[in-house]
Amino acid sequence: MSGQTGERVIFAILGVPMLICMLIFSWILSLLLTGIGSVRWELLTVSALQGGMFEMIVGTIYLLLGATAIAGPVGILAAIYLVEYAPSRGLTRIIDQAINNLAGVPSIVIGLFGYTFFCRHLRLGVSLTAGWLTLALMMLPIVIRGSEEALRMVPASFKEAALALGATRWKAISSTTLPAAAPGVVTSVILGIARVAGETAAILFTSCVLITRGLPRSPLEPVMALSYNLFVKIVALGTPAQKVFGVALVLFMIVTSLSLSAILLRIHYRKGQPWLMIR
Amino acid sequence: MNLESFLKSLHKLFMRLKSQPVEFILFFCASFSIVILLLMFLFVVKEGSLAFVRLGVQLIFGQRWETNSDLYGGFPLVYGSLMVVSGALVISVPLGICTSIFIAEVLPFQLRDPVKSIIELLASIPSVIYGFIGATFLAPLMASIFELHSGATALTASLILAIMVLPTIVGVSGETISAVPRDYKEAALALGASKWQIIRNVVLPLSKSGMLASVMLGFGRAIGETVAVLMVAGNVAMVPTPPWNYLAPVYPVTAVIAMQMGEAAVGSLEYSALFGLGSILFIITFVVNTIADVIVRRGPVTRGVQL
Numbered sequence: 001m002s003g004q005t006g007e008r009v010i011f012a013i014l015g016v017p018m019l020i021c022m023l024i025f026s027w028i029l030s031l032l033l034t035g036i037g038s039v040r041w042e043l044l045t046v047s048a049l050q051g052g053m054f055e056m057i058v059g060t061i062y063l064l065l066g067a068t069a070i071a072g073p074v075g076i077l078a079a080i081y082l083v084e085y086a087p088s089r090g091l092t093r094i095i096d097q098a099i100n101n102l103a104g105v106p107s108i109v110i111g112l113f114g115y116t117f118f119c120r121h122l123r124l125g126v127s128l129t130a131g132w133l134t135l136a137l138m139m140l141p142i143v144i145r146g147s148e149e150a151l152r153m154v155p156a157s158f159k160e161a162a163l164a165l166g167a168t169r170w171k172a173i174s175s176t177t178l179p180a181a182a183p184g185v186v187t188s189v190i191l192g193i194a195r196v197a198g199e200t201a202a203i204l205f206t207s208c209v210l211i212t213r214g215l216p217r218s219p220l221e222p223v224m225a226l227s228y229n230l231f232v233k234i235v236a237l238g239t240p241a242q243k244v245f246g247v248a249l250v251l252f253m254i255v256t257s258l259s260l261s262a263i264l265l266r267i268h269y270r271k272g273q274p275w276l277m278i279r
Numbered sequence: 280m281n282l283e284s285f286l287k288s289l290h291k292l293f294m295r296l297k298s299q300p301v302e303f304i305l306f307f308c309a310s311f312s313i314v315i316l317l318l319m320f321l322f323v324v325k326e327g328s329l330a331f332v333r334l335g336v337q338l339i340f341g342q343r344w345e346t347n348s349d350l351y352g353g354f355p356l357v358y359g360s361l362m363v364v365s366g367a368l369v370i371s372v373p374l375g376i377c378t379s380i381f382i383a384e385v386l387p388f389q390l391r392d393p394v395k396s397i398i399e400l401l402a403s404i405p406s407v408i409y410g411f412i413g414a415t416f417l418a419p420l421m422a423s424i425f426e427l428h429s430g431a432t433a434l435t436a437s438l439i440l441a442i443m444v445l446p447t448i449v450g451v452s453g454e455t456i457s458a459v460p461r462d463y464k465e466a467a468l469a470l471g472a473s474k475w476q477i478i479r480n481v482v483l484p485l486s487k488s489g490m491l492a493s494v495m496l497g498f499g500r501a502i503g504e505t506v507a508v509l510m511v512a513g514n515v516a517m518v519p520t521p522p523w524n525y526l527a528p529v530y531p532v533t534a535v536i537a538m539q540m541g542e543a544a545v546g547s548l549e550y551s552a553l554f555g556l557g558s559i560l561f562i563i564t565f566v567v568n569t570i571a572d573v574i575v576r577r578g579p580v581t582r583g584v585q586l
Contacts (some may be wrong), residue, residue, distance in 0.1 A: 004473075006475075007473060007474060007475045010475055011381070011385050011474075011475070013377075014377050014380055014381040014385060015381050015385065016377075017373070017374040017375075017377040017378045017381065018377070018378040018381045018382060018386070018394065020374060021374070021378055021397075021398060021401070021445060021449070022394070022397065024401070024442055024445075025397055025398075025400070025401050028401075028404070028412060031412055031416055032408075032412075073308075074308045074311055075308075077304065077305050077308040077309075078305070078308040078309040078311060078312070080305055081302075081305035081306055081308060081309040082309055085302055085305055085306070086309070087288070087291065087292055087295065090284075090285050090288055091288065091289065091292065094313065095309050095310060095312065095313060097569065097572060098312040098313040098316050099312045100568055100572050101316055101565055101568050101569065101572075102312045102315060102316055103568075104496070104499050104500075104503075104564050104565070104567070104568035105316075105319065105503070105561065105564060105565075106502070106503020106504070106505065106533065106560055106561075106564055107503065107505060108503065108505040108533045108536050108537055108557070108560070109319070109323065109503065109557050109560055109561045109564075110319075111537075112323055112326075112536065112540070112553075112554060112557045113318070113319045113322055113323055115540070116322045116323065116325075116326050116554070117318060117319075117322050120545070121322070137315060140311070140312065140315075141312070144312070169301075170301040191403075194403050195403065197405070198404070198405020198406070198407055198408060199405065200405070200406065200407045200505075200506045201406075201505040201506050201533075201537055204537055204540070204541075205540050205541070227405060227407045230407050230408075230411060231407050231410070231506055231510075234410070234411060234414055234415075234510060235509065235510060235538075241411075241414075241415035244411070248408055248411045251405065251407070251408060252404065252405075252408050255403055255404065255405055255408075256400060256403065256404070258403075259399065259400055259403035260396075260400065263396045263399060263400070267392060267396075
C-alpha cells in the first residue's frame, strides 16, 4: 500500500513540469490577449505611411507564397525520391543526414548565407526574391520530413496494385500513393509555412526594410514584413509596447492559426483513413 | 561503408538516372539539401576568411570586442552565449524530460493529443514574439524582483530561451519514449512490475539515448537562437563581474551578428569577423546535430525515430 502512495507522489512530481508548460502557454496567451482591447483593427487595411500595417501583412503573405512555391514542390519531390526511389542505402543516409543538418542550421546563419549568396553573389540585392529563396531553405527540411512520413504511411499494396495493372513506376506512385498521402503532405507544407511566417533573423539582411512606398512592384524590390517591423521597432527605435501590440498580435494570430490548422488537419485525416490508424 | 562499394553504388545510381528522366528530377530535388549545405559552408567561411587570417584565435579568445577601436575579440560574446544557453538548459532539460515521461506514460490517453498539440503550438510561436514578451513583460518583472536598473540580463535571456527549447526537448524525447515496444512493457507488467518500476527499469534505460539526443538538439536550437535572445539579453559585450553573475547583461554571438551586420561595411574586418563568428556557429550546430543523429540511429529502440 505504501508503495502505491509512493508511486502517486512520484507521478505527481512528474506532473508538475507538464503543468508548468501549460501555465507558460496560458501566461503567454493571456499577455497577448490583454493587448487585444488596445488594438485598432481598422489599421489592418491602412497604409504603413499612415501608421497602419497593410503593407506589412501583404508583404508577409508575398514572402510566404514565394517561399512555398519554391520549397513545396522541391520538398515533396525530394520526399518522393527518398521514400519510393532511393536505391543505395549509403547515399540515402547522407541525404537524410544533410536534411537533418539543414534543419539545425541557426536562422541567423541562413540569413548570413542568404545575404552573401543570394543578395551579393547572385546580385539579387535586398529583395523579395532573395527573401523567398532564404525562407525556402528554412522550409525545405520541414516539408521533406513531413511528406516523407506521410508517404511512408501509405501501404505498399496501393502502389503494387497499380503496378500489377501495368502502370509505370511514376504513374503508380502519382496515381495511388500520392493522393493517399496528400493530406499529410499538405499538413507538412502548412507547418513549413508556419515555421517561417514569423521568421526574422533570416530576412533581416536579405529582403526587408522598415518602410516602403506601397507594395513592392517587382520581385527585385525590398518588402515590409510584420516580424521585421516588430523587431526593428522594439530593438532599434525603442517604440513602447502599446504601439506595436497590434503587429505582435496579428503575427501571433497568423502563425498560430496556421499551425493549429495543420495540427487539426493531421488529427482529422488520421481518423478518416483506416490504414493510418496503425501508428 | 568502404569507398569501393560506395563508388559502385554511385555508378549504379548514375546509370539508372540516365535512363529515367523522372527519377533524375526527383534525385536532383533530394540532393538539393546537400548542395545547399556545401554552398552555405563555402560562402560563410569564405567571407569570414579575412578575420580568420588577421585575427586567428583572437576571434574566439580575444578579450575585447570594440567596433570603434577595430578590436574584435570574441571571448565576451562566446562567454555570453554559453552562459545564456547553459542557463536555459539547466531550466528546460529537467522540465522537458519529466514532461515527456509524464505525457507518454502517466497522462490519460484522451489527454495526450491535446497536451501534445499545445506544446506544438508553443513551439510554433515566432522568436520575435517571444522577444517581444520578454522585453515588455518579463524584463520589467525581473527588474522589479531583483531591483535592477534594467531587466535585460543573462537570466532573462535564459528564461525566455528555456521556454523556446522546451518543445524540442519534450518532442524528441517523447518520440523515443513512445518508440519503446509495448511487448517489453507488457512483459514487465506480467512479472508484477508496478507502473513506476516499468518506467524506471524498462522505459528509461531504453530511451536514455533519445533523451540525450533531445538535449543536444535543444542545445543546438538554443545556441543559434537570435532575435528573442537579442531583445532581452541587454547586449553589453563584457564578461560579467563576477563571471557567474546572471543578473548582468551579456551580448551573445548571434545577437552581435544580427545587430552589427547592418552597419558593417562589406569587406571590412568587422564584416568578416561577423561571418567568422557565423561560421563557428555553423560548425558547432553541424557537429551537435550530427552527434544527436548518430546517437538516435545507434540507440536501442530509436531506429526510425524522426528528429
